[in-house]
Amino acid sequence: MVGDPTLTLMGTEKSFIGRLRFSADYLSRIEKMGLEGFNQVKLTEQRVTFGVGYAWDEKLNLSMRLPIVRKQLQFVNLAEQTHTGMGDLELSAKWTLFSDDQHQHRHLWGIVGGARIPTTIKINNLDIDGQSGTGAFVPNVGLWYGFYEYPYFLYASSVYHYAFEGFDKFKAGDAVVSTLAGQFALDHSFAIQLALETSWSQQNKMNSQADPDSGGTLGFLSPKLIYSITPDILVNLGVQIPVIKKLKGHHQEDTTLQFGVVYDF
Amino acid sequence: MIFNKALILLIFISTLTACGGGGSSGTIQEGITVTFSATPYASTQKMLAGNKTFKTTEGMQITLKKAYLVMWSEKLETDCSSSNFVQWFDWLIPQAVAHAQATPTQLGVPNVIDILSEDANLLKLGEIYPPPATYCGITAELMKADSDAQYLPKDINMLNRVLYVEGEYIPIGKTEAVSFVIDLAKTPRPRNLKLPTSLILSSTNRTAHINFQIQYDRWFDGIDFNALSEESQKDFLLNNVTNSLKYR
Numbered sequence A: 001m002v003g004d005p006t007l008t009l010m011g012t013e014k015s016f017i018g019r020l021r022f023s024a025d026y027l028s029r030i031e032k033m034g035l036e037g038f039n040q041v042k043l044t045e046q047r048v049t050f051g052v053g054y055a056w057d058e059k060l061n062l063s064m065r066l067p068i069v070r071k072q073l074q075f076v077n078l079a080e081q082t083h084t085g086m087g088d089l090e091l092s093a094k095w096t097l098f099s100d101d102q103h104q105h106r107h108l109w110g111i112v113g114g115a116r117i118p119t120t121i122k123i124n125n126l127d128i129d130g131q132s133g134t135g136a137f138v139p140n141v142g143l144w145y146g147f148y149e150y151p152y153f154l155y156a157s158s159v160y161h162y163a164f165e166g167f168d169k170f171k172a173g174d175a176v177v178s179t180l181a182g183q184f185a186l187d188h189s190f191a192i193q194l195a196l197e198t199s200w201s202q203q204n205k206m207n208s209q210a211d212p213d214s215g216g217t218l219g220f221l222s223p224k225l226i227y228s229i230t231p232d233i234l235v236n237l238g239v240q241i242p243v244i245k246k247l248k249g250h251h252q253e254d255t256t257l258q259f260g261v262v263y264d265f
Numbered sequence B: 001m002i003f004n005k006a007l008i009l010l011i012f013i014s015t016l017t018a019c020g021g022g023g024s025s026g027t028i029q030e031g032i033t034v035t036f037s038a039t040p041y042a043s044t045q046k047m048l049a050g051n052k053t054f055k056t057t058e059g060m061q062i063t064l065k066k067a068y069l070v071m072w073s074e075k076l077e078t079d080c081s082s083s084n085f086v087q088w089f090d091w092l093i094p095q096a097v098a099h100a101q102a103t104p105t106q107l108g109v110p111n112v113i114d115i116l117s118e119d120a121n122l123l124k125l126g127e128i129y130p131p132p133a134t135y136c137g138i139t140a141e142l143m144k145a146d147s148d149a150q151y152l153p154k155d156i157n158m159l160n161r162v163l164y165v166e167g168e169y170i171p172i173g174k175t176e177a178v179s180f181v182i183d184l185a186k187t188p189r190p191r192n193l194k195l196p197t198s199l200i201l202s203s204t205n206r207t208a209h210i211n212f213q214i215q216y217d218r219w220f221d222g223i224d225f226n227a228l229s230e231e232s233q234k235d236f237l238l239n240n241v242t243n244s245l246k247y248r
Helices: A005-009 B002-022 B231-243
Strands: A020-033 A041-055 A060-074 A080-086 A089-099 A107-117 A138-149 A152-161 A175-185 A190-201 A216-230 A233-247 A251-253 A256-264 B025-029 B033-040 B052-055 B061-077 B111-114 B123-128 B133-142 B163-170 B178-184 B191-201 B207-214 B245-247
Touching: A190 A233, A233 A251, B033 B061, B033 B111, B061 B123, B061 B207, B111 B123, B133 B231, B163 B231, B178 B231, B191 B207, B191 B245, B231 B245
Parallel strands: B033 B207
Antiparallel strands: A020 A041, A020 A251, A020 A256, A041 A060, A060 A080, A060 A089, A080 B025, A089 A107, A107 A138, A138 A152, A152 A175, A175 A190, A190 A216, A216 A233, A233 A256, B033 B123, B052 B061, B061 B111, B061 B133, B061 B163, B133 B191, B163 B178, B207 B245
16 A cells, blocks of 8 residues: 555644644555456455544654454455454654754654554454455654645655565565655645655565565555644545556556545544 | 543544454355366276276286376366367377466366275365356376375375386286386376366356366276387377376
């Protein structure tokens, strides 16, 4: 999956000390792996990810996200596997290393890091792609940059993910997930956002054997509408349209639908 | 203020953990499954496990004391119009040995068949999970066993062997048995078998069983035992072995 989840949870605006934010994001996507009519596996996934973010101080933001995942795998021999369960917990921290104090914090940049914690409960006899998480510890680290000048906001981040071995000796390939987003506020309650979200990853491995239908480069063009119902409640609706499809083997991602709500306590 | 937020955070974590952890569920619906098996089979009479004695079409009596054959792969075919499915009467085509590929339509698990097991005793070769389609034939390949092969015997090392036979024959007009050993690692031409009626696999017909009969009592028809060491006789024998695979 692509995108920078901290963008929603930690906000596109500069946070204030002690801000506690809650988010709930719905995502629906379809992924096809393998050759159609021969060995293709179709994954239909829906997930609701609950998150909390806390601004420890002006420089440090902490967040935690936990998905509830529903997956349906359809195999070429008409077999089906359906599963609903808790995914892996994601912890992340975003630290501002530089803030342009002379220009009212117009430029900010820093590092982002965290880890995916294997909280998924494994379901026996279920394919690894049908599990609600990989059951692996996945640390990540990266850089981010933000440019603030109302009504414009620009954001860029690039994060490297390294996955340890999870269920069934499955090891996701190393990945670099990057986001380049621009936002324009039409007024104080309505903004439009356009992002290019890319992911480059190595091939996944199962029992040290590379999965030929995994890895490569994927890029989504992601338009999003953001509306502030009240000063404390934001809703967003967007899609991720695959525009760069340089995946290895037979592997196909369809358009992803996203809907989210953010609430500041 | 900070206490309130910490409390909210705690409630959030507890709720999520409780909801997510307790709500795991899954269902599995089985798909199309085809099971392959093989069985030794004598065309004249059913024989029990152990030494097997029979006659060739020329009337020569053969007794098998050890006999192992490696079935390398079995594949369902949707196109049986190619020349491969014409019955071959010629000899062998050497092939490069590569590891058998397991695909939805091909069982890639090599199996060592003990021909001296009881006739009609089904030996399960494995299962494949093919897509819905109409399958008209099967291709079976005989190749050298590797370490992944199933049913590797303990009395003979079948690695890098296709066929191993120990036995004896009684030449026509004589009464004294002559021992022989056949030890082959050559790859014969694949066996292409057209199904008598097409196998239609669909959402309403999800399981099928395909059994190969190995008619071992036809292996030595036309063989010149005096020339068993010659390549032409080995090839003739392997051709007989390939043709002895029948679909039942």
